Amino acid sequence: xxxxxxxxxxxxxxxxxxxxxxxxxxxxxxxxxxxxxxxxxxxxxxxxxxxxxxxxxxxxxxxxxxxxxxxxxxxxxxxxxxxxxxxxxxxxxxxxxxxxxxxxxxxxxxxxxxxxxxxxxxxxxxxxxxxxxxxxxxxxxxxxxxxxxxxxxxxxxxxxxxxxxxxxxxxxxxxxxxxxxxxxxxxxxxxxxxxxxxxxxxxxxxxxxxxxxxxxxxxxxxxxxxxxxxxxxxxxxxxxxxxxxxxxxxxxxxxxxxxxxxxxxxxxxxxxxxxxxxxxxxxxxxxxxxxxxxxxxxxxxxxxxxxxxxxxxxxxxxxxxxxxxxxxxxxxxxxxxxxxxxxxxxxxxxxxxxxxxxxxxxxxxxxxxxxxxxxxxxxxxxxxxxxxxxxxxxxxxxxxxxxxxxxxxxxxxxxxxxxxxxxxxxxxxxxxxxxxxxxxxxxxxxxxxxxxxxxxxxxxxxxxxxxxxxxx
Numbered sequence: 001x002x003x004x005x006x007x008x009x010x011x012x013x014x015x016x017x018x019x020x021x022x023x024x025x026x027x028x029x030x031x032x033x034x035x036x037x038x039x040x041x042x043x044x045x046x047x048x049x050x051x052x053x054x055x056x057x058x059x060x061x062x063x064x065x066x067x068x069x070x071x072x073x074x075x076x077x078x079x080x081x082x083x084x085x086x087x088x089x090x091x092x093x094x095x096x097x098x099x100x101x102x103x104x105x106x107x108x109x110x111x112x113x114x115x116x117x118x119x120x121x122x123x124x125x126x127x128x129x130x131x132x133x134x135x136x137x138x139x140x141x142x143x144x145x146x147x148x149x150x151x152x153x154x155x156x157x158x159x160x161x162x163x164x165x166x167x168x169x170x171x172x173x174x175x176x177x178x179x180x181x182x183x184x185x186x187x188x189x190x191x192x193x194x195x196x197x198x199x200x201x202x203x204x205x206x207x208x209x210x211x212x213x214x215x216x217x218x219x220x221x222x223x224x225x226x227x228x229x230x231x232x233x234x235x236x237x238x239x240x241x242x243x244x245x246x247x248x249x250x251x252x253x254x255x256x257x258x259x260x261x262x263x264x265x266x267x268x269x270x271x272x273x274x275x276x277x278x279x280x281x282x283x284x285x286x287x288x289x290x291x292x293x294x295x296x297x298x299x300x301x302x303x304x305x306x307x308x309x310x311x312x313x314x315x316x317x318x319x320x321x322x323x324x325x326x327x328x329x330x331x332x333x334x335x336x337x338x339x340x341x342x343x344x345x346x347x348x349x350x351x352x353x354x355x356x357x358x359x360x361x362x363x364x365x366x367x368x369x370x371x372x373x374x375x376x377x378x379x380x381x382x383x384x385x386x387x388x389x390x391x392x393x394x395x396x397x398x399x400x401x402x403x404x405x406x407x408x409x410x411x412x413x414x415x416x417x418x419x420x421x422x423x424x425x426x427x428x429x430x431x432x433x434x435x436x437x438x439x440x441x442x443x444x445x446x447x448x449x450x451x452x453x454x455x456x457x458x459x460x461x462x463x464x465x466x467x468x469x470x471x472x
Contacts, residue, residue: 028061035069044073052078056085068097080109083118092121104133107142111185113158113266116145145260153237154230156270157251157260160185163193164217166200171213177205185263189247192221197257199225199250227252230259235274238267239365274363309445318453319344326460329467335401336463339394339410344455346390347417348448351425354379355447358429359439372430376423383422387415409466413459420458421451 034043047055055074059067059082071079071094083091083106095103095118107115107130119127119142131139141159148154162184164173177187190208192201201221211220227250228237241249241264248261262270323330330336358375361367367375391411398407425447429439 024057025061027058031058031070032062032066035066040073043070047074047078052081053085056082060086060090064093064097067094076105077109080106084110084114088117088121091118095122096126100129100133103130107134108138111158112141112145112160112260113156113185116142116155120146120150148230151234152230153228153232153234153251153262154260156234156237156266157230157262158185158266159260161248161250161258161261162187162190163197163258164190164203166192166194166218168217169213170208170211170215170217170220173203173208173217174205177208185261186248189261191225191250191258191261192217193258199227199252199256199258201225202250204247225250228262229253234262234270237262238270238274241267242271319456322453322456322460326464329460329464333406333463333467335406336409336460338401339398339413340456340459342394343410343413343417343459344452346414347421347451347455349421350383350386350418351421351447351451354383354422354425355429356425358426362429362433362439369430369433372427375426379422379426380419383419384415386422387418390418391415405467409459409463412466413455413462416458416462417451417455420454421447424450424454 031043050058059070062070071082074082083094086094095106098106107118110118115138119130122130131142134142145154145157145159160183162177162180164176168176173190177190181187188205190203190205191199192203194200201218201223202225203217203221207220208217226240226244226246228240230251230253237249237251240246241262246264248263249267250258251260251262253259358367391414394414395407395411398410428447428450432439
């Protein structure tokens with residue numbers, strides 16, 4: 001590369017975006033320096049050799065003024081593609097720096113679903129100011145797509161689907177798809193609609209191409225069409241795409257009319273978002289972060305985490321009350337306290353493991369509510385084996401710290417708390433699902449706190465019963 005600024009942006013310097021060890025922050029620093037040095041042409045040339053998704057990842061590391069300048073170096077179509085790959089919160093911050101007409105031009109180039117997501121992320125005042133600048137068709141499309149409740153299939157679908165009327169031949173269908181392709185999200189699956197826009201079949205572009213030109217589409221289409229409703233959860237719609245290996249899933253309204261599709265790439269985004277939300281809930285965080293952790297406002301992070309922590313503070317008072325009720329036992333044998341953290345941690349860890357396995361199994365459909373009884377028996381056997389192994393590992397330390405009697409108490413407690421913790425952890429997701437709560441809530445802090453309380457009561461209960469007065 002002859003341009004010295006461009007040399008700093010060489011993949012050999014900043015790394016290749018597709019590589020596992022690519023450092024987007026380092027690339028952003030180099031990009032920022034290039035912009036500061038007036039290397040607009042160098043940056044524009046570099047952008048031409050980088051995928052839009054990778055550009056978005058790098059720009060996400062920049063401060064907003066630098067991001068705005070970098071995006072201005074892209075053509076409108078490519079800029080819309082890059083903005084579509086940014087987190088929605090960052091998209092909203094970016095368009096806030098633009099004029100109304102410029103935002104309208106950008107939205108026109110974005111796909112229908114991304115356009116609706118960005119519109120929903122804007123403040124009400126900004127939405128009202130923007131709508132008059134859009135064409136009537138785009139304005140109505142945004143209003144319709146943004147009206148569906150968050151988390152539903154309707155909220156993540158796109159209206160840019162390929163459809164064909166009944167009665168066409170393969171050649172006519174291919175010609176029609178070629179005509180509408182520039183404005184559609186995908187043409188690899190085309191839906192055959194009747195006069196009332198009800199889906200009567202689906203045909204793949206591949207089948208149309210390899211068929212004889214005069215072959216009727218009705219002879220090529222699949223009539224058993226998998227679909228979802230606008231009110232269905234986005235997670236269940238994404239699961240259908242994964243289960244049936246679909247390129248696009250038709251989304252129907254209450255009158256069974258086709259109103260949009262969920263594409264495979266959008267289903268992947270849904271699955272990632274759902275997995276992230278489950279991880280957050282498993283850690284006791286409530287709500288949607290809406291952006292990356294590093295960019296999330298401190299008040300939002302506080303609100304997400306404070307509720308469970310405060311509730312569990314009061315729940316853990318039961319552990320303190322349990323310890324206080326066994327003061328005489330503890331006073332007679334202080335060595336009991338040495339094993340207390342170990343035993344309650346083991347109960348919590350076993351419960352968290354079992355809960356995580358069940359939450360994932362319920363989420364993927366591997367386990368159903370009716371399987372609770374059989375899973376309970378299996379988990380009991382596994383927990384007993386785990387408890388015996390852990391008891392054997394710790395019993396030697398028990399003999400060393402307090403003699404055979406104490407070792408026996410510790411061993412019996414270990415087996416019991418691991419079994420109890422595991423059964424609690426396995427059962428809570430089923431209980432929460434039964435009452436229509438998210439089973440992911442059962443993981444992490446909730447299971448651990450319940451197992452801690454049970455562990456304290458079990459440990460000192462066994463110690464009171466098993467230790468002789470002389471030893472105690």
